[in-house]
Amino acid sequence: MFHVKQSFFIEFFEQFKKSITCQSAVEMPLELLLFLLRESNCRAVVCVEDHAFSDVFHNYSYIYRGVDFLPPLCFFDRDTPVGFKSNANEHRGRVLSKLSVGEISNIIISTKRGISEKSIKQNHTKFINFDTELDYEELVNFLSLSSYEPVETVTKCGEYVLKGGIVDVYPFNKTYPVRFSFLSESVSVYRFDVESQITDNPVLLRRIADRHMSGESSVLDVVGEKFKILNHKVTNLVEGCMSISFNLFDKDFSDTSLKVLPKKNLTNNGYVFLDQILVPRWFLSRTTSLEKPDMADTIDFKSLAIKDRVVHKHHGVCEYGGLYDFGDKGVFDERLLLEFLDGGRIYVSTQNLGLIEYHSSKEEPAFKLDSLSKKGVWQKKKRLAKKQVDDIVDDLLKNYASRSISKKNLDSFDYKAEKRFIKSFPFEETLDQTQSWKEVSKDLEDKKPMDRLLCGDVGFGKTEIALRAAFKVVYSGKQVALLAPTTILANQHFHTFIERLSPFSINVGLVSSFKNKSENKSTLEKLKNNMIDVVIGTHSLLSPGVSFYNLGLLVVDEEHRFGVKQKEKIVDIKNDIDVLSMSATPIPRTLHMSLSGIKNISTINTPPKARFPINTQVQYYDIENIKSIIMFEVGRKGQVFFIHNNIKTLENIVSVLRDVLPGLKINFAHGQEQKKSLERKMSLFIEGKTDVLVCTSIIETGIDIPNVNTVIINRAHLFGLSQLYQIRGRVGRSDRQAFAYLMIPKGYRLSKNAYKRLKSIEKNTSLGSGYNISKSDMEIRGVGSIFGYKQSGGLSQIGYGLYSKLIKESLEDKNFVKKSFIIDPEDISVKLYIDMAIPLDYISSESIRLEFYRKLSQCDKLDHFMKIKYELENRFGPQPNSVKNLIDNYKARIYCAKLGIKSCVYSDGILQLVFLSAGVSRSIDSLIPFIVEFCAKRSITPKFLPGDREALLVNISLNKNLDIYTFLESILNKLTTLILM
Numbered sequence: 001m002f003h004v005k006q007s008f009f010i011e012f013f014e015q016f017k018k019s020i021t022c023q024s025a026v027e028m029p030l031e032l033l034l035f036l037l038r039e040s041n042c043r044a045v046v047c048v049e050d051h052a053f054s055d056v057f058h059n060y061s062y063i064y065r066g067v068d069f070l071p072p073l074c075f076f077d078r079d080t081p082v083g084f085k086s087n088a089n090e091h092r093g094r095v096l097s098k099l100s101v102g103e104i105s106n107i108i109i110s111t112k113r114g115i116s117e118k119s120i121k122q123n124h125t126k127f128i129n130f131d132t133e134l135d136y137e138e139l140v141n142f143l144s145l146s147s148y149e150p151v152e153t154v155t156k157c158g159e160y161v162l163k164g165g166i167v168d169v170y171p172f173n174k175t176y177p178v179r180f181s182f183l184s185e186s187v188s189v190y191r192f193d194v195e196s197q198i199t200d201n202p203v204l205l206r207r208i209a210d211r212h213m214s215g216e217s218s219v220l221d222v223v224g225e226k227f228k229i230l231n232h233k234v235t236n237l238v239e240g241c242m243s244i245s246f247n248l249f250d251k252d253f254s255d256t257s258l259k260v261l262p263k264k265n266l267t268n269n270g271y272v273f274l275d276q277i278l279v280p281r282w283f284l285s286r287t288t289s290l291e292k293p294d295m296a297d298t299i300d301f302k303s304l305a306i307k308d309r310v311v312h313k314h315h316g317v318c319e320y321g322g323l324y325d326f327g328d329k330g331v332f333d334e335r336l337l338l339e340f341l342d343g344g345r346i347y348v349s350t351q352n353l354g355l356i357e358y359h360s361s362k363e364e365p366a367f368k369l370d371s372l373s374k375k376g377v378w379q380k381k382k383r384l385a386k387k388q389v390d391d392i393v394d395d396l397l398k399n400y401a402s403r404s405i406s407k408k409n410l411d412s413f414d415y416k417a418e419k420r421f422i423k424s425f426p427f428e429e430t431l432d433q434t435q436s437w438k439e440v441s442k443d444l445e446d447k448k449p450m451d452r453l454l455c456g457d458v459g460f461g462k463t464e465i466a467l468r469a470a471f472k473v474v475y476s477g478k479q480v481a482l483l484a485p486t487t488i489l490a491n492q493h494f495h496t497f498i499e500r501l502s503p504f505s506i507n508v509g510l511v512s513s514f515k516n517k518s519e520n521k522s523t524l525e526k527l528k529n530n531m532i533d534v535v536i537g538t539h540s541l542l543s544p545g546v547s548f549y550n551l552g553l554l555v556v557d558e559e560h561r562f563g564v565k566q567k568e569k570i571v572d573i574k575n576d577i578d579v580l581s582m583s584a585t586p587i588p589r590t591l592h593m594s595l596s597g598i599k600n601i602s603t604i605n606t607p608p609k610a611r612f613p614i615n616t617q618v619q620y621y622d623i624e625n626i627k628s629i630i631m632f633e634v635g636r637k638g639q640v641f642f643i644h645n646n647i648k649t650l651e652n653i654v655s656v657l658r659d660v661l662p663g664l665k666i667n668f669a670h671g672q673e674q675k676k677s678l679e680r681k682m683s684l685f686i687e688g689k690t691d692v693l694v695c696t697s698i699i700e701t702g703i704d705i706p707n708v709n710t711v712i713i714n715r716a717h718l719f720g721l722s723q724l725y726q727i728r729g730r731v732g733r734s735d736r737q738a739f740a741y742l743m744i745p746k747g748y749r750l751s752k753n754a755y756k757r758l759k760s761i762e763k764n765t766s767l768g769s770g771y772n773i774s775k776s777d778m779e780i781r782g783v784g785s786i787f788g789y790k791q792s793g794g795l796s797q798i799g800y801g802l803y804s805k806l807i808k809e810s811l812e813d814k815n816f817v818k819k820s821f822i823i824d825p826e827d828i829s830v831k832l833y834i835d836m837a838i839p840l841d842y843i844s845s846e847s848i849r850l851e852f853y854r855k856l857s858q859c860d861k862l863d864h865f866m867k868i869k870y871e872l873e874n875r876f877g878p879q880p881n882s883v884k885n886l887i888d889n890y891k892a893r894i895y896c897a898k899l900g901i902k903s904c905v906y907s908d909g910i911l912q913l914v915f916l917s918a919g920v921s922r923s924i925d926s927l928i929p930f931i932v933e934f935c936a937k938r939s940i941t942p943k944f945l946p947g948d949r950e951a952l953l954v955n956i957s958l959n960k961n962l963d964i965y966t967f968l969e970s971i972l973n974k975l976t977t978l979i980l981m
Helices: 009-019 030-039 050-060 087-100 112-116 136-145 219-226 246-253 350-355 375-405 415-423 431-444 462-474 487-504 517-528 564-572 589-595 623-635 647-660 675-686 721-728 752-763 775-781 783-787 794-798 800-813 846-858 862-876 881-899 920-936 964-980
Strands: 024-027 044-047 107-110 127-129 159-163 166-169 178-181 188-192 199-202 207-209 228-233 242-244 259-263 270-272 276-280 309-312 316-325 334-339 345-349 356-360 451-456 479-483 508-511 534-537 551-557 578-583 600-604 615-620 639-643 666-669 692-695 708-713 739-744 829-831 901-907 910-915 942-946 952-957
Touching: 009 030, 030 044, 030 050, 030 107, 030 228, 044 112, 044 219, 050 087, 050 107, 050 112, 050 623, 087 207, 087 219, 107 112, 107 219, 112 219, 127 136, 136 166, 242 246, 246 270, 246 276, 316 375, 316 846, 334 350, 334 846, 345 350, 350 356, 350 846, 350 881, 356 800, 375 794, 375 800, 415 462, 415 487, 431 451, 431 462, 431 578, 431 600, 451 462, 462 479, 462 487, 462 551, 462 578, 462 600, 479 487, 487 508, 487 534, 487 675, 508 517, 615 752, 623 639, 623 647, 623 708, 623 739, 647 666, 647 692, 666 675, 708 721, 721 752, 739 752, 794 800, 829 881, 846 862, 846 881, 862 881, 881 901, 881 964, 901 964, 910 920, 910 964, 920 942, 920 952, 920 964
Parallel strands: 024 228, 044 107, 044 228, 259 276, 451 578, 451 600, 479 534, 479 551, 508 534, 551 578, 615 739, 639 692, 639 708, 666 692, 708 739, 829 901
Antiparallel strands: 127 207, 159 166, 166 178, 178 188, 188 199, 242 270, 270 276, 309 316, 309 356, 316 334, 334 345, 901 910, 910 952, 942 952
């Protein structure tokens, strides 16, 4: 067995290399072993102990990309429903495909059983080599005759798609998908991102292998004597060096005199030797703010299904009936069929998708459609929604005006104490936290009362900003109140605030139903007499009997979860104190920009350092599987949430778990228990005295226990998407890999909607993915509720997308926000070409064509078209003329919207422009001479005619050899100067 006596790294490393022989037994942390093997370029098969493989696989396979993990056939996550990914199956299939065609990584991790099992048939797996110039037909034939599946969009291993001269494929023997481009003389190969579908770096690809064939050969038979077989025994101790986590490094070694060396082959921990400290690179790199894609204000149209409900701006709620081609003589002209009540039908051109917003899925409860013959009904619904929107905006404006003239008494701030408190934060703050704190701190020092909304995904550090605000206010001589929507969350905040604030002699009190009347009465008496600095509670803090000595700051967590009456009470006490509201719900980009003048909003988009995406798997319910999952987590000194949202059968689940896990401490909790009993159980769990807590969704909001890094959600198909996301967010709050298992009954047939929800939560595992998921929550609650204002049925009547537009319009109508356009782009008629479409031979998938039509219709800035052009060419190759025409037509529409041009049509050599009096034609004395002069320079004579409703109609005859868009862009560009004059 290899033992280390030396304490200097170079001696340690040399001794390691000498000691590693075939069939060596190695006892050291696996991460350190992998690092040393990579540093020494040693080819090895590392066999871990059977009982440790699940720990190793889940902790490392998610992180190490250059190491092959081969799960044995008996590995426990084999019970994965069809349609969902199985990490074990993916890894096993990839390794066996690689081995079967002679591609062997330097390091393979498995078990003795795994490498001895009869697994593959050597030299029988089909593959295609790229040693010479690759031929398109050869690649297509290989894919079509192999196990690869043709799809519309490549998202997982074993899929491919043909796009003219571009081929996307996710090889069985690779960890990433690749894109072949045959559009130039030499073939280009790039890897691409599954989510964005955009290419990344070029790759040197030797071969693509088919799925492996099962046979009589084992991994041992294939690797032979080329590899050293190492038998690994798990341990966290190594003689001569010390393993340190990021938090320990940041706390105790950031100012060390030892040389600190970043190493690319370390990922989780650092190692301290006598002469140096080896750390992963990310230990030393400051986290930067994640660049989030703009949160779409509408549905992704590629997921639009027949019979889903949409909203037409002028006609109301209807059902989507499919995409139809109305083209003639080789010209493609696709239109959406919309079906209304009483059999009414209209076809909307794909060039006019801006008129359509998503409403709801066909899987959701039935909703009454609108009728084309009763337009007055739809107009009434819009008026009702408009009134509600105006009420929200009026509330915001009144609040803004009131707080603008309000003055608060400014006391002196203790900046030295504040610095000490910030330094006591046990983690490295992210850039977004730094920026958010700057904004909050500046507000607190301003004469006007603060009213700021702090948005951030679950676990991204909003509470730390609230703590700093509380500290600053208390040290300036005032009190702080924190409102939480649930008793459990209030209790959690209480413990967090006590831990951080009590060392600075700040008294924190809790008013809670977990406490008896006399305890709460005593707390309120102390609050009144200035003996408590920070009080935390639920809506009970809003009761008439609660009085403060000198309240300076109100922190409201998840205000949308409070009732209407409670929200009104919050609004009543807001005027002359600082208010910080916190929300995990994202704000759409357009809405954020519109409200930025009247609502101060800070966002935290950056995940904390040392956080990993939560490994999320959908599995069939299997008690042996669940037993293995729990034993794995408890084996690494962790705890488990088991979510079962049925109080009647909660104790039955506990009984089953206690039977199969007799040595563990398992308890249950639900919201209908006696408050004292619930508090005691939660306290025991928080203190680590309970291994598994079986509970309902009461833990959905706010519970933060870093030692809990596995959650099992039973009957997950019955939960809403936002619920699943919030529950999953209760784990992954430390520097350990976290896991979420979504269980469904074995053999259960999921509805389409349930399948979509589970696929979405499985797919969106990246840190910050709540910005993709939580929009559905906003659609249900309404935009206004984010800011704490009343919300009723207007949104459900017209849909989230149109409702958001109405908010923006309301702010524009009240002259609080500058109008982006004189006319809404979707209400402008622009037709420059006959052939304007995305042809089938460019994008064959109907849903993807629809997605790009939608993206173009949503563009509100000219530079955004460049991004779409790039994506099209990156994914599908050079644009055909019809696509170029389409994009130019959309760009012309944006120009027209800014200038107040109602119509822009080119036909039979004549360009006709219809100017409304509200736009550039307000300067008609300048407009007409300008057009005349512009045209004269090109030997063209324009004609001016009166139009309807004070409109000006201009006809311009163009030479046939003149490019219509070049001419139009030139004149419209120059016309914008008249708007600016």
